[in-house]
Amino acid sequence: MPTVTVLEQSCKGVEDCGICTFVCPASLFSASEKMNTAGYVPPQILNQEKCTGCRNCMIYCPDFSIVVQKNADGSNSVEEKEEDE
Amino acid sequence: MSEIMHPLRMKYTREHVKKTTNCPGCGNGIIVQAILRAIDELGMDMDEFAFVSGIGCSAWIPSPLFNADTLHTTHGRPIAFATGVKLGKPELNVVVASGDGDLAAIGGNHLIHAARRNIGITVILVNNGIYAMTGGQTAPTTPRGVNTTTNPYGTLESVFDISSLVLAAGAPFVARWTTYHPRQITSSLKKAFTSRGFSFIEIISQCPVQYGKVTKSGSALDLLKHYKKDSIKIDKARTMDPESLKGKIVVGEFVNEQKPELSAEWTELKARVMEGRS
């Protein structure tokens, strides 16, 4: 299973950004109950076992706030897309 | 376990820069990563690059973030500075990243002549349809009829199709994508960074804070949804009539060809003249 980590401190908030909530094909992101030191509410990721490893969240996040790591053996669960349609 | 860091941030950005300068949801951040991913996938080093930008929000894409030589120049003039850098150091990959106001309005003449001369630089034009940094004034890229700070009753002018302009000026590589297409941006940038000629990539990008508010186009997600819904690939667009293309964004690589490049021609000329003298 890929591991998805939200780097909460650099996130600029689900309320005004929220791009991760839009680009995740499995809709795993939602607003968390936390607030970072800049006053933004970072996302939480629920049901990570449903993650396809597509890396959309990492690629689209404008503030380097999401890291997707591949499976422990270095493989990805799915073939990554060549294009965004 | 050691702390997890973003790999591109770790490898290619200056450690003391803790935040991007962009507002929440700004498309500039998507472009930042798309550029760094292209460099990473090509296995290139930041020392092979010089990044040049003008004035505006989008001009903050490379500077101060990128751990490379960055020139943050005057409004409208980054292509002029970049031309100087390229002619002085032709071995460098010289990349301009700046806004639509910067590159297509005040700096428009530099853009068309750099394309015509085929100076071997890459120009990334961030088209958010507005002068964002100064507060949402009408730009030549603002669509006709929308309200802005300077046209509170709607703009009366036609919108500039910059990619077509640069194409007509003779650029050998021209592409347009939106921030909904980060993988395609990276793919086009990889071609641009490894080709010799003038490469132009226009990126339609969301500015939720100025464009979104003054034109009432909505949030970052509203703009991204519009890019997703209304983008049409160039191959398909060529089969459509102008009426059905209204409101659409034509995306793709419009041209990719080889032409004699200016800095290489200069180097050859210099060698020829010097040989004649000795």
Ligand SMILES: Cc1ncc(C[n+]2csc(CCOP(=O)(O)OP(=O)(O)O)c2C)c(N)n1
């Ligand atoms: C010579 C000069 N004229 C005007 C300005 C004011 N100014 C600063 S940024 C800007 C427009 C920026 O628009 P754009 O290039 O589209 O960048 P954006 O902020 O939209 O990314 C203007 C007019 C200036 N700094 N210098």
Ligand code: SF4
């Ligand atoms: S990698 Fe893809 S499926 Fe997994 S959380 Fe990110 S966007 Fe969702």
Ligand code: SF4
């Ligand atoms: S896309 Fe990134 S910055 Fe935006 S809300 Fe999600 S984690 Fe935060």
Ligand code: SF4
């Ligand atoms: S004003 Fe617009 S372009 Fe400038 S940083 Fe904010 S969202 Fe981005």
Ligand SMILES: [Mg+2]
């Ligand atoms: Mg602009």
